[in-house]
Amino acid sequence: MPNQTVLDICSAPGSKSFTIAQHMQNEGEIYAFDLYEHKLKLINESAKRLGITIIKTALQDGAIKNDNIKMADRVLCDVPCSGLGIIRRKPEIKYKNEEDFKDLPQIQYSILENAASYVKSGGYLIYSTCTTNKKENEEVVNKFLSQNNSFKPLQLSLNISKIENNKDTMITLLPHINECDGFFIAALQKSGDVIE
Numbered sequence: 378m379p380n381q382t383v384l385d386i387c388s389a390p391g392s393k394s395f396t397i398a399q400h401m402q403n404e405g406e407i408y409a410f411d412l413y414e415h416k417l418k419l420i421n422e423s424a425k426r427l428g429i430t431i432i433k434t435a436l437q438d439g440a441i442k443n444d445n446i447k448m449a450d451r452v453l454c455d456v457p458c459s460g461l462g463i464i465r466r467k468p469e470i471k472y473k474n475e476e477d478f479k480d481l482p483q484i485q486y487s488i489l490e491n492a493a494s495y496v497k498s499g500g501y502l503i504y505s506t507c508t509t510n511k512k513e514n515e516e517v518v519n520k521f522l523s524q525n526n527s528f529k530p531l532q533l534s535l536n537i538s539k540i541e542n543n544k545d546t547m548i549t550l551l552p553h554i555n556e557c558d559g560f561f562i563a564a565l566q567k568s569g570d571v572i573e
Contacts, residue, residue, distance in 0.1 A: 379404035381450040386439040386492045389416035391423055391432075393453060398429045408446070410437035440487040442494060450500045454492040456485040458506040458513050462559020465552060478510070485517045493525060498569025502528065506561045514561040515547055522565070531564040 379402045385394045388409035398407055409432050411417050417434040424432045437443060439456070459478040464470045489504055496502050504521075506513055522528060530546035547563040 378450075382406045382447060383408070383451045383453065384446070384449045384492070384495055385409045385453045385455075386437075386488060387411065387455055387457060388420060388434070389413065391420035393455060394420065394432050395423065395427060395429060397451075397453070398424075398427075398431055401431065403429055403431055405431055407432045408449075409434045410439060412436070412438055440484065440491055442491055446495055448497045448500075449495050450497055451503070452492050452496050452500070453503045453505075454489050455503075455505045456488050457481070458485065458508040459510055461508040461510055462550075462552070462561075463507050464559075466558065478513075482512050482517055485513055486520060489517060489521050490525070493521070493528065493565075493567070496528075496567045498567055500567050500569075501531070502565045502567065504563045504565070507558060508561065509549060509551060509559040514549065514563075518547060518563045518565075527568045528565045529568070531566050533562065533564055 381401065382405065383397055383401070385397070385407060388394050389411040391409060394407050394409045401407070409417070409420055411434070414436055417436060420432065420434050437446070439454070459481060460467060460470050485506070493502055504518055508514065518530070522530065532545045533548050547561065550557055550560045552559050
């Protein structure tokens, strides 16, 4: 929606922020954060090329609280993950050791919990990954909900046939069924008056 404040916590390469800016009709504020300066530079260059003026980038670890970050109407938390959902585009992932992924759920949870601290009352928090691993998906979200009673899951509906619905509040897209990369999406709302 135009004129809102949106945070993209793990923004590189920036395509999510660009899409959000289009839906906002380039009106409002989008803060795109990432751990790496060179990735932020690419986001800035692409935003300029696309004529997007509402994206501001900053170097920021998504798991570390920053009191200078303003509260937002929407917070997108597309966390680092094992990438198992994009294995057909990056087949080298299948050669990684399972041990390489064991710490990811805790990192993801830390990022999600920190991201939640920036959501205004009535605002929305989106958690997503490009993996199909339930430990990185449903288990992270369920743990967060069990420890943060000011958030509730929202029912999701995507105009895609053959979705594996997880109670309709968490959606997993599977390559062999949905003919796309594997993704997981959960939407949560913070208690308070709904922000349209």
